Amino acid sequence: MSGSRSKSVVLWTLVTIALVTLSAPTVVVLGASFTGGNIITFPPDGLSLRWYARISQASDLRNAFLRTLQVATVCTIVAIPVGTLAGIALAKYAVRFEKTIQIYLLLPFTIPLIGSGIGLMLIFGNAGILGQLWPVGIACCVINLPFMIWAVTASATGLDPDLELAAANCGAPPLQVFFSVTLPAVMPGVITGSLLMFILALNEFLVSLLLVDARIVTLPVLIYNSIRSIITPDLAAISVVFIACSAVAVFLLDRLVGLDIFLKSK
Amino acid sequence: MRAARTAYPLKWRIMDALEDVAAAIWPARFRRATPYLMLLPAVLLVGLLALGLIQIADTSLRTLDTTTFQFSDDYSITNFRRALTEPLFLVVAQRSLIAALIVTAVTLVFAFPYAYLMVRTRSPGLRKFLLIALFLPFFIGQVVRAYGWLIILGNQGMVNEALGLVGVAPMRLIYNYPAVLFGLVQYMLPFAVLMLAPALTAIPEELEAAAGSLGANWVRTFIHVVLPLARPGFIGAGVVVLTLSLTDFAVPAILGGGSQDFIANAIYDQFFRTSDQGLGATLALMLVALGSILVGLVFALFGAGTLAMGRSRA
Numbered sequence: 217m218s219g220s221r222s223k224s225v226v227l228w229t230l231v232t233i234a235l236v237t238l239s240a241p242t243v244v245v246l247g248a249s250f251t252g253g254n255i256i257t258f259p260p261d262g263l264s265l266r267w268y269a270r271i272s273q274a275s276d277l278r279n280a281f282l283r284t285l286q287v288a289t290v291c292t293i294v295a296i297p298v299g300t301l302a303g304i305a306l307a308k309y310a311v312r313f314e315k316t317i318q319i320y321l322l323l324p325f326t327i328p329l330i331g332s333g334i335g336l337m338l339i340f341g342n343a344g345i346l347g348q349l350w351p352v353g354i355a356c357c358v359i360n361l362p363f364m365i366w367a368v369t370a371s372a373t374g375l376d377p378d379l380e381l382a383a384a385n386c387g388a389p390p391l392q393v394f395f396s397v398t399l400p401a402v403m404p405g406v407i408t409g410s411l412l413m414f415i416l417a418l419n420e421f422l423v424s425l426l427l428v429d430a431r432i433v434t435l436p437v438l439i440y441n442s443i444r445s446i447i448t449p450d451l452a453a454i455s456v457v458f459i460a461c462s463a464v465a466v467f468l469l470d471r472l473v474g475l476d477i478f479l480k481s482k
Numbered sequence: 483m484r485a486a487r488t489a490y491p492l493k494w495r496i497m498d499a500l501e502d503v504a505a506a507i508w509p510a511r512f513r514r515a516t517p518y519l520m521l522l523p524a525v526l527l528v529g530l531l532a533l534g535l536i537q538i539a540d541t542s543l544r545t546l547d548t549t550t551f552q553f554s555d556d557y558s559i560t561n562f563r564r565a566l567t568e569p570l571f572l573v574v575a576q577r578s579l580i581a582a583l584i585v586t587a588v589t590l591v592f593a594f595p596y597a598y599l600m601v602r603t604r605s606p607g608l609r610k611f612l613l614i615a616l617f618l619p620f621f622i623g624q625v626v627r628a629y630g631w632l633i634i635l636g637n638q639g640m641v642n643e644a645l646g647l648v649g650v651a652p653m654r655l656i657y658n659y660p661a662v663l664f665g666l667v668q669y670m671l672p673f674a675v676l677m678l679a680p681a682l683t684a685i686p687e688e689l690e691a692a693a694g695s696l697g698a699n700w701v702r703t704f705i706h707v708v709l710p711l712a713r714p715g716f717i718g719a720g721v722v723v724l725t726l727s728l729t730d731f732a733v734p735a736i737l738g739g740g741s742q743d744f745i746a747n748a749i750y751d752q753f754f755r756t757s758d759q760g761l762g763a764t765l766a767l768m769l770v771a772l773g774s775i776l777v778g779l780v781f782a783l784f785g786a787g788t789l790a791m792g793r794s795r796a
Contacts, residue, residue: 220699220700222700223700226595227595227598227599228599230591230592230595230596231595231596231599231612233592234592234593234595234596234671235612235615237592237667237668237671238615238616238618238619238668238671238672239615239618239619240630240631240634241619241622241626241627241628241629241630241631241633241634241668242618242619242622242627242630244630244633244634244640245626245629245630245633248633294527297523298523298524298527299524301520301521301523301524302520302521302523302524302525304520305516305517305518305520305521306521308517309516309517311517311518311521317521317525320525320528321524321525321528323528323531323532324528324531325722325725326725326773326774326777327531327535327770327773328725328728328729328746328766328769328770328773329729329731329746330729330731330745330746330749330750330766330769331534331535331538331729331766331767331769331770332531332534334534334538334749334753334762334763334766335530335531335533335534335535335537335538335766336530336531336534338534338537338538338541338763339530339533339534339537342537354527354530357527358527358528358530358531359531361524361527361528365524389501389504389505390501390504390505390510391497391500391501391504392497392501415621418623419621419622419623419624419626420623421623421624421625421731421732422731422732422746425731425750426750436623436625436626439625439626439629440625440732440735440736443625443629443632443736451629452629452633455626455629455630458622458623458626459618459622459626461621462617462618462619462620462621462622463618465617465621466614466617466618466621469617470610470613470614475610475613475614475617476609476613478613478676478679478680479600479601479609479613479679479680479683480680480683481680481681481683481684
């Protein structure tokens with residue numbers, strides 16, 4: 217990096233503030249979950265794992281977490297084929313009305329989450345499928361689908377049309393070309409996209425809040441409902457589940473495709 | 483030939499069968515339509531949202547009879563009139579809009595140096611550290627993050643406890659407007675940095691060196707070279723942050739404690755507290771319109787920036 221001392225002072229000051237702001241809630245939730253006291257105090261009342269023991273006993277929390285996993289799984293399983301096909305189609309072919317289709321496929325981002333959530337709640341309500349888990353997964357898939365399509369189109373630079381032609385020229389029928397040449401070329405995008413879809417569905421709060429009832433409440437909604445003015449450490453211990461999932465996702469993303477992929481310009 | 487056929491690996495035979503099936507239902511002469519077939523599932527899935535919008539529009543035209551709690555069968559624009567005239571909704575809309583603008587400006591100010599340092603640093607270790615520090619909170623939901631802020635800033639939170647140790651009386655740091663703004667900026671930072679970074683990567687470092695060798699100091703280089711070239715990134719980041727903060731629910735609900743409702747909270751209350759679905763749907767529709775107008779305005783003025791999907795164009 218070229219530049220003067222004043223440049224790095226200004227940059228680093230702003231970046232440090234951003235870093236502290238980004239990390240503070242995570243660090244504090246982690247710290248609070250290990251507290252020995254009944255309430256969170258500063259300085260903490262010693263270290264203990266008692267809140268983890270407490271939450272591992274609570275079946276409602278465990279069930280809520282399992283339901284959340286189920287929702288995220290449905291979301292990802294639907295998103296992988298749908299997003300991959302759409303992404304490849306947009307990246308590879310000159311589609312008629314391409315601009316219109318792009319704008320249409322960006323609807324999940326342009327419609328506010330509360331609007332999408334209420335709309336899906338009304339449709340699912342009319343269809344009589346409200347109160348089940350899989351519609352929540354579908355909903356999470358719809359609202360985050362552009363992420364999946366983006367990830368695939370972004371990796372389409374690795375897709376050389378000549379390779380597909382060469383494969384076809386050597387006698388490969390269309391499906392074989394797709395599975396042996398096209399799909400492997402966009403695989404980094406598929407992996408990135410599905411990880412994003414899974415972790416975003418795991419954390420999805422507002423749409424879950426609108427689509428679940430008391431019997432099928434998901435973990436983010438449960439945490440939201442439990443937040444009261446008194447802050448107890450058991451909630452912090454549950455929240456650590458999400459921090460752990462996030463850490464795993466970051467690790468996997470870095471190992472499988474490298475985090476640097478997000479820095480690449482199109 | 484027959485004997486050789488049995489030596490065929492199973493995988494090949496399955497693939498052959500699949501190819502036959504595919505060729506039967508999608509013959510080669512349909513090839514030109516193949517991309518549309520590939521787009522179809524996504525179009526249908528997103529169609530759920532379009533259907534939802536239609537349903538919201540239908541609901542918004544029905545008024546609630548407060549004596550029978552039945553919805554009217556005929557359409558009227560009463561709900562729209564109420565939404566536009568009742569002062570409560572005006573206050574809420576104003577609060578959300580101003581917040582969205584402030585949050586966008588503040589977030590971009592902090593996101594730009596973060597993205598710049600991340601892209602330009604020569605140290606792979608620092609780059610990885612910045613990326614992890616960005617992605618970790620990005621992958622932790624809003625609720626957990628807002629809960630973290632409650633622990634820090636709450637009335638019995640860490641800051642107040644620490645102040646108490648040095649004899650300062652507890653202060654009310656949450657359940658106010660600045661707390662909501664602060665929470666939103668924290669929530670938006672990863673989005674903004676991730677939208678900005680690719681645009682900064684696209685700027686050749688030599689351009690900055692050239693500006694420097696021609697006598698520009700770093701401030702002038704930023705203003706005349708880096709910032710103008712990073713425009714697509716700023717548009718993308720700005721649009722995302724503006725719309726997401728305008729329509730946020732969780733942060734105002736948790737850090738605002740009911741006193742700092744945004745439009746999304748007002749809509750939720752109409753559906754689940756007042757049970758006036760018609761009015762709630764009206765507000766939702768107006769929020770969709772407001773968001774689309776804002777996005778459309780930005781796109782019309784500046785283009786789609788880094789938000790464009792699909793093949794790259796000049």
